[in-house]
Structures are given as structure tokens and as C-alpha cells.
Amino acid sequence: MNALELWVFVPIGVLAVIGAAGLxxxxxxxxxxxxxxxxxxxxxxxxxxxxxxxxxxxxxIVYAGAIMVLFIFVILFFVRPRQVHTMSYSLPLMYALGALLAVSVLGVVLFALYQGGLFNPALPAAAQVEAATSISSPSTLGRGLFSRYLLPFELTSVLLLVAMLGAVVMTRGEPGDGSSREDSAEEAD
Amino acid sequence: MERVVAYSLILSGVLFSMGVLGVMIRRHPLVMFMCIELMLNAANLAFVAFARHVGEVSGQIYALIVMAVAAAEVAVGLAIIVAVYRHRMDVDIDDVSSLRG
Known part of the structure; x- marks a missing residue:
């Protein structure tokens, strides 16, 4: 099971890194x-x-369906084809600083993994199946969400409401402008 | 730690650093914003990987909440960017300094 997981994981991980690099x-x-x-x-x-x-x-549903649609709408409406601002010119050391920060973040992650024992043996198969069925069922997640994590859940809903109102107010523009940001903000929920 | 979890954490670190790099070197506000989304996603990946490692569902719940916060952040951030675009019609992030105190 583990080897199969890795065979599936590695190409998908490569795709994810390609996506990030292209971004x-x-x-x-x-x-x-x-x-x-x-x-x-x-x-x-x-x-x-x-x-x-x-x-x-x-x-x-949320990212690919709502958030990316918002991004692409904004790009299509507001970015003109000939606009070019690609890289920064504000600080001369920006590339070096960015690369340094990225390398240090990665170094910390790798060091922590190395310290924490990177490749310990996995659980026995029976325990693995049991853990998988308990974690992966949506009902477990829902039960946790509505019992132990009820307060963060409700706060998140308040936050979404506030963000929606804020987006509507901020993009309203002139009276009678008829902007339709309301729909897209709701879509992001 | 299982191999899949370890690889997921490494991938999460790689994606997060690429997001940091993108925010540092790109000057298009929308691309910077998408790089922030990339970093949030990397954190989500780490949460879900740890949920599997610990064998408890809390990590997934945190990832769910992070996802909702990301949606709120995108709505507000894109609203700000749209307002700036309406105001100036051309946005370079270094030129938008009118809110500077």
C-alpha cells in the first residue's frame, strides 16, 4: 500500500511544483x-x-470553483493585454533576499523532518486501515466541527459575512454604478 | 513518520518557499496575491499531512478553517485591487503608496 501511495504521490507532487513554478x-x-x-x-x-x-x-469546490473564478474575472476585467510589470525593481537585493528566505524556510522544514525521524516504519496494515477509515469519513469531521471546534466554526462564518460586506462596500463605487461584486463575494463562501 | 507524510511536508515546504519567492520578486498585485494563496495552500497541506500522521481529524478541521479564511481574504483583497484599478487604471505595487502614513 505504501509503495503504491508513493508511486501516485511523486508525479502529482511534481505537477504541484510545476504549477507553483509557473505561477x-x-x-x-x-x-x-x-x-x-x-x-x-x-x-x-x-x-x-x-x-x-x-x-x-x-x-x-472552494479553490478551483470559487476563488480561481474570482481571480480570473478580475484579471479579465482589469488587466489590459499590453500591461507589463513582471519583476520588481524596487530593491536591488530583492532577488537575493527572496531566494535567501525561500532557502531558509526549506532548510528549516528539512532539518525538522530530519530531527523528527524522517523515515520511520509505518503502522501495521490493520491499524492503518482502522486509522484511515476513522479519519477519512466526513461524519467524523462534521462531528468535530460541531462539538469541539464549534466556536472557531461560528467565528469563521462571522468572518465570511464581514468579508462579504466589506467587499461589497469597497467596490460599490459611484451611486448608480451597478457593480456586481456582491455575487462574486457570495460565491467565495 | 510515514513516508507519504514526510514527502507531503517536504512538498509543503517547497510550495511555501516558492510562494515566498513569488511575493518577493513579482510586482503584479494579482500575482502576488496568488502567491499568498499558494502559501496558504502549502500550510493546508501540512495540516492535512499531520492529521494523517497523528490519526486525528483536528488537522483537517484547521485546514477547513484556513480555507474559509482564505476565501474571505480573497474577497476583501480583490475588492481592494479592483478599487485601486478603478482609481488609477494601472497598478504597479510600488506606485500604490497613497495609504502610506
């Missing part, structure tokens, strides 16, 4: 958005491998 490197924002979409979809597949099918479905 950073593409000159056209719409290409960046499509690369990000590739990255999000491959992450959904990885969520499936990690025994959380509900999160995979929500990743596709």
Missing part, C-alpha cells in the same frame, strides 16, 4: 492563474492520498 515565472497573469489552478488540483489529489476526501472535494 511565479509566467509573465502573463492569466497564465499564472492557470498554473495556480494546476497546483490546486494536484493538491486536491494529494489530499485524497492523505486520507481526507472531504478536504479534496472542498479544495476543488
Amino acid at each position: 511565479v515565472a509566467a509573465r502573463n497573469p492569466i497564465h499564472s492563474a492557470l498554473f495556480l489552478l494546476l497546483n490546486l488540483l494536484s493538491l486536491a489529489a494529494i489530499f485524497l492520498i492523505l486520507w481526507s476526501p472531504l478536504m479534496a472535494a472542498l479544495q476543488i
Whole structure:
């Protein structure tokens, strides 16, 4: 089971990294958005491998379905084809600083994994099946969400309401302008 | 730690660093915003991987909440970007300094 998981995981992980690299490197924002979409979809597949099918479905519905649609709408409405601002010119050391930060984040992750024992043996198969069925069922998640994590859940709903109102107010513009941001903000829920 | 979990954490670190790099070197506000989404997704991947590692569902719940917060953030952030675009018709992130105190 483990070897099979890795055989599925590695190509999907490569796809995710390709998506991220394209997002950073593409000159056209719409290409960046499509690369990000590739990255999000491959992450959904990885969520499936990690025994959380509900999160995979929500990743596709919320991110690929709502958030990326918002991004692409904004790009299509507001970015003109000849607009070019690709890389930064504000700080001379920006590339070096960005690369340094990225390398240090990655180094910390790898060091922590190395310290924490990277490749310990897995659980025995029976325990693995039991853990998988307990984690991956949406009813377990829902029960946790409505009992132990009820307060964060409700706060999240308040936050979404506030964000929706804020988006509507901020983009209302002139009276009688008839902007339709309300729909897209609701879609992001 | 299982191999899949370890690889997921490495992938999460790689994606997060690429998001950091993108925010640092790109100047298009929408692309920077998408790089922030990439970082949030990397954190989500780590949450879900740890949920599998610990064998408890809490990590998935945190990832769910992060996803909702990301949706709220996208709505507000895109509203700000749209307002700036309406105001100036051309946005370079270094030129938008009128909110500077």
C-alpha cells in the first residue's frame, strides 16, 4: 500500500511544483492563474492520498470553483493585454533576499523532518486501515466541527459575512454604478 | 513518520518557499496575491499531512478553517485591487503608496 501511495504521490507532487513554478515565472497573469489552478488540483489529489476526501472535494469546490473564478474575472476585467510589470525593481537585493528566505524556510522544514525521524516504519496494515477509515469519513469531521471546534466554526462564518460586506462596500463605487461584486463575494463562501 | 507524510511536508515546504519567492520578486498585485494563496495552500497541506500522521481529524478541521479564511481574504483583497484599478487604471505595487502614513 505504501509503495503504491508513493508511486501516485511523486508525479502529482511534481505537477504541484510545476504549477507553483509557473505561477511565479509566467509573465502573463492569466497564465499564472492557470498554473495556480494546476497546483490546486494536484493538491486536491494529494489530499485524497492523505486520507481526507472531504478536504479534496472542498479544495476543488472552494479553490478551483470559487476563488480561481474570482481571480480570473478580475484579471479579465482589469488587466489590459499590453500591461507589463513582471519583476520588481524596487530593491536591488530583492532577488537575493527572496531566494535567501525561500532557502531558509526549506532548510528549516528539512532539518525538522530530519530531527523528527524522517523515515520511520509505518503502522501495521490493520491499524492503518482502522486509522484511515476513522479519519477519512466526513461524519467524523462534521462531528468535530460541531462539538469541539464549534466556536472557531461560528467565528469563521462571522468572518465570511464581514468579508462579504466589506467587499461589497469597497467596490460599490459611484451611486448608480451597478457593480456586481456582491455575487462574486457570495460565491467565495 | 510515514513516508507519504514526510514527502507531503517536504512538498509543503517547497510550495511555501516558492510562494515566498513569488511575493518577493513579482510586482503584479494579482500575482502576488496568488502567491499568498499558494502559501496558504502549502500550510493546508501540512495540516492535512499531520492529521494523517497523528490519526486525528483536528488537522483537517484547521485546514477547513484556513480555507474559509482564505476565501474571505480573497474577497476583501480583490475588492481592494479592483478599487485601486478603478482609481488609477494601472497598478504597479510600488506606485500604490497613497495609504502610506
